[in-house]
Amino acid sequence: MNLTNRSKVVAKKELTLMESMYLPAIFKGMAITLSHLFKRKATIKYPEQTREIAPVYRGQHVLKRDEAGAERCTACGLCAVACPAEAITMEAAERNKGEESLYREEKYAKIYEINMLRCIFCGLCEEACPKEAIFLTDRIVPSSFTRGEEVFGKSILVEDVNERVDVTKRQTPDVLSFKQDKKHAHNQTFQDRLKQ
């Protein structure tokens, strides 16, 4: 009894003379292979060459510092709760007196880790962030030989004070106007407002 009608009886017919010589089939296959030598290459020689990517490409994350160089992240945990892949973990700590230039808020992320093997680069962390601290950038996540290396800590994620990561492309006009709107000025600290 057949469960489906898809089963076929294998035909074992004798090979014809042409087929038993095999050579025509080999030449046909070689012709296809050789023709690809003259076609446009599908690959590029990364990292010497880089591919053109969209301005809003979502690559490796960056934890931003503010204008004064203080870390913006306050370890509120909203990125981690928004993350569908559960790639983000963090541990908060309290800012001590004298560390105001290092951390913007009274609480900061002592440990902040993103598991790049879990991350699906959806950008929801960026969307959830109330402090404009995390952004996805146009940098490609480097590959590595061990899984442990793919868990990025603060040493990789936080941007260097002298080598800022440009995220202006990701700040659309809507975002920028939202930032300038006085009604939404709660994103700023008290000192910021005095400066204005």
Added chain:
Amino acid sequence: MAKVTIDGIEIEVPDGTTILQAARMIGGDIVPPAMCYYSKLKTSGGYCRTCLVKVSKGSEKDPRPMPKPVASCRTTVMDGMEVLNITSPEVLEARAGVVEMLLLNHPLDCPVCDQAGECHLQDLAYEHGKAETRYEFPRREFEKIDIGEKIQLHMTRCIMCFRCVKVAEQITDGRVHGVINRGDAAEISTYIEQAIDNDFSGNVIDVCPVGALTDKTFRFKSRVWYTKPVDAHRDCPTCTGKVRLWYKGDDVARVTARKDTYGEAEEWICNSCRFDHKKTSDWVIEGPTKVDRHSVISSNHYENLRMLKASIDRQRESLPHGDKVNLGTGALDPNNEEK
């Protein structure tokens, strides 16, 4: 006994019951929110005005409506009284104004605050308030004060609900903190930062509706929504020992009193249970806590107006005299909820 109708739902309550208590007897969406009223504390209520309701009929004998919205926590019911809460657009608008006033001096540092996620003011602002503020002046700021070793007072976040003062008066012996100064300058304070060291002082943390009084042993340890609450008890010589443990992983991150539907502690717990017993072996675990209303731990917790309307419709259908209430136009219009 007095018959009172709240949002079209009739209930008979003993004389002397307040409108808020009567609404809580009915339960559900028609219960006015309360920031300062605490059923376990005498003379609490009457400060925050979030429980405003409209009395459309004073009583059977004097059916005139009350001229202004009244604070339901301090107004007692009369026989035949008719009260409108969520069915009155006027009340919803007044409440939104109250929320805006409460938020005038409240810092929007929810990402930093340990109370975020179980903060009544956050819930209130989300449900009744507005996302924007019209206030452009600097908010008042205070230095953080340590009240004893385990409690921190962050006056900047205080909304002057007076609950902690009532706790100091009524639960603990020897009142050591209260309100100093008046009006806009009023602040909760201790006498020259005197330490609060009696056994039940930790309850001020539980009664605080915002993050002004926080547990220093839990400070910045975890966000509330990453902790898992379980009910537990222990044989405690000073209190009943019935508490709620908040687990982060395998560790007890903090211990609080058990809260009821309205965020009120069911039983006061002592400082020893709260601060010193943070091992699973100290406790007998009864089971996971059923989380609702005041927590983001349960999803879909914020109910929108469409759901409110559906719930009112359901309740009205189940009543014989349901047609009495005239639902206001606009405020409860399902198309209007995105505002």
